[in-house]
Amino acid sequence: MSIPLLSFKQAFTAQGINYYSFLNESASPEKYASSQLKYKIFCCLWAISSIFHMANFHGFSINLTYFLLTASAIGLMVKPSSTVRLLIFISLQIYQAATDMPKTPNHWVLAACVNLTIIQSYVYLILKRKSFYIDKVELLETFAPLAKIMVIAVYFFAVFHKLNSGFFNAEASCAVEFLMLQNSYYNFLPSSKTLLTLNIYATIAVEALIPLLICFRKTRYWGILLGLLFHWVLAYNPLNGFYDFSASIMALYFLFTSNSFSNKIYSVYKKTLQRKKGIKNQLLKFNVVNFALFSLSILFALVLINIYTKKFDDYFRHVIWTAYSVSFIIVFILSMRARDDDKEEKTFTYAHYSLLIIPILVFLNGLCPYLGLKTESSYAMFSNLRTEGGVTNHFIVPASTQIFDYQKDVVEVVSSSDPYLNRMAQEGKMLVFFQFRKHVKKNLPANVTYIRNGEKKTFELSKAKYNDELFSGSYVLDKVMDFRHFYKAGEQRCTH
Template sequence: EIVFAPMEESHNEPEVAVTKEEEEEVDDDVDDEPLEPQKKIDISSLNKKATNHVEDEEFTFHYYVFSLIFMLGFMVHSRRDGEMDLFVSGALILAYVALKQQVLESSYVFLAFLGYCLYSTIENSPYNANHHNMCGIVSVLLIPQQIRRCLHYSNRINSNNNSDSNIETAQPTGTAEALNSVRIAIIIMYFMAGFHKINTDFLNPEVSCAYDKIWKYFELVGYESDHDMDSLPWILKTLPHQVLFVEMVPPILLCFARFQRPSLFVLISLHTILLPFGFADFGTIAQSFLWLFVHPHAVKESGLPRHFFTDMALVFCFFEAASMLVWYQTEDMNDPPFASAEVTVVLMAFALMWASIFRTKNEPAQPVHLPKSKYGASVLLFFLWFSFNPYFGLRTVGCLTMFSNLTTEGPTSNHLLLGSNPLKIFDYQEDTVEMVEIDPRLPNREDGDVIPRVHFDLYLHRMKEEYGDKEMYLWIEYQNQTYESWDVFHDETFAQFWEPRPWWERKFMLFRTIKQHDGPQECTW
């Protein structure tokens, strides 16, 4: 049986003849509506955006590491006050754990730290160490831009842009300008520390502070601290001049990109040498400052990830907190435990970090220029004025005069460039009280000591708090007049000295022990 399959229907439409006139009409319609050309992709613009994104990431990473080291350095400095150190180390542990768990944003943590750093600088004034005052200056320079970073991050989260990431987008423009001002402040810090040492007594090997700590190294090669200076090798005799060179020349060279690498080497070597002698706090803080002269790209090339620095900081904080807890338990507040181990940890941090940076091919190069911000320029001018305080007749401690042998009291100073005190316009250094004879039960003072009038009332109030129920003898001379009493806490003879001076004087002024002889100025902190 033959079965025929049904034929499929043709879906092809029959051809229709088109006349020549209709074909020309169609062509005319096409010509009347030309096709829009496709937009060309701007490759250069995309490359620029990609480059900016990479630079932003590098900048953010660099800034993050700086904030970590800065906070660690301040924590080591806080060891001077056990309670403050325990608080700072505990707070940083919580902050770093929160950072690792992405509970907190690093911008908020660093802003809180800068606020606390500035608060502690003001609260503890005028008794801050030189590097504590420097931390306060850096905090003042960075707080405004750090607030903007936090607001920027908050706005980005609220707008749901990249909300799945807890790492902020860097703002190089505002932050870079603030960091430029910080770099200038760092250069001023080093240079002024050297400038104060241009005096006859620092250059005198018999009393120079240049030999104060370094003798511990000399003993390793057979030279004792009482060794005859004339028999020392020339390289040791010229140590004060070498210190002047290190503290004044490399900081200036930090302004120039091609000289930044050797300058960093010199300054890092200086802090490494001083580190074992109790300068772990200043060394760590200075390390964070010098980090700002390393280019962000060099940090990225080192290959060290973000969590490496966070873990290192976290371990160090646990170590410091444990040290403080043991310190409290043993109640030996004069000998904190793990001090030598702490120096070792800081040295390890130095080695790991700087070796990774100087292995990179890119030279550290962070350009330094005059500040564009009026705010930054104002803070830097204040810092420069503060550094010149001794020559104006104001405070002599805490303004980068540490271990300088500098003396500016009286009509002349021992400074080689400002020996006639041409800048002195205040008389606080000469307004003094001489303690001719003092009750032997009163501590911290001896017969013949001289106290600036600004702080004499504070000294009396402190003594009254401790010995107010006892009769104490005191004989002083002030402005060519003699004051003497067997009951200094209740005698009306001393009534004028009990009146407190203006708060701003007591909060700002601080003076080192005033020399009472015509010989050279001995080395003092």
């Protein structure tokens, strides 16, 4: 049939337009309705994950973009059925992730890639249907398999990067440091050397089991449950506010669930509203008991706030994250019995090969350390991986796989007027020349003495010329690539 021209309002709101119905291609009206519900819940969870990200970085008011991102996330939670609100939200997230480059956190990189895939899927469906009206269920079923592929890819590299001598060395391993820090803060686990060593193998085992289990329908819910518990515990580590990463992963786990989980969430939500209404009507009746309960509730809340304020320095982690994550896990456990309603679901089936562009980029991003490219934002966080200076501590991948020379060109700082560079020298840390040059170019220290390729050099800002090697570089490469520091001697210790 011919498609009439769209007005501006129709094109951006899809008001009154229904040129096609994906219900005709769906298995049943019941499944279609459940999938609509799943789409709305995912939009809410995806928006909530960005709130946790901004809470960790105290970013609610850092700049206008963060403010707009916060506002768009809240707007999407208020009306998750709005495609316009979703597109505004994910566009702002992509913009912010690009602005943060090359210091974009790993989970924020993953979130940006998922959002790029949603936009790509939306454009693909516009071209396919020749309409600006895109059925939300079809949109979900188009981008969800691609997001799942990206989750598996990130887990693969999270494990693969850790297969190195540093991570399995109890004196240097991030797994040991994480457990010691968590135990020093909460002080309820034994800290024997045996337990610390076992945690290395337990970390590898859990991170390998999660993607393996969720790849298969029969074990998927057990894999998700294991992942939920793992990331729930990890979020309480005082080293970092890992609840931002955990919230993102939990939202993406939701895409692996069957419609029964969405129905369970909605059921719990409706029951909560009914109970709330009943309790409210009961408490509105004035009597001595109700007045006493109200007064005691206020007093109890104030006492609890006072205790939390004195005991914990991160209320968002211990109050907001705890309430959110525990509720999510409980509802998920309650839904596990009804997990077989999507037996014919094909988890990783994609609509068109062109939609694999972003997942492939996600995989290539994880390969960067072994290709001689960047070592930050490549899912190698806290892995003890060392690939710089023509050597590697990885058990499988040799240094000879590096087809780019960025990591081979390294610098040892001898002394500097710059506090960061001087600390590198005192702590026996080295830098890739690419990263060293970026730091000098940006911060312009008065002087720095360094050794590059066996040659000792001195940079003095007052005598520097415009063509000095430390003033060179490409804006695009500087924006895309970032390298961590590494230790001159011994195992690579725990760093981001």
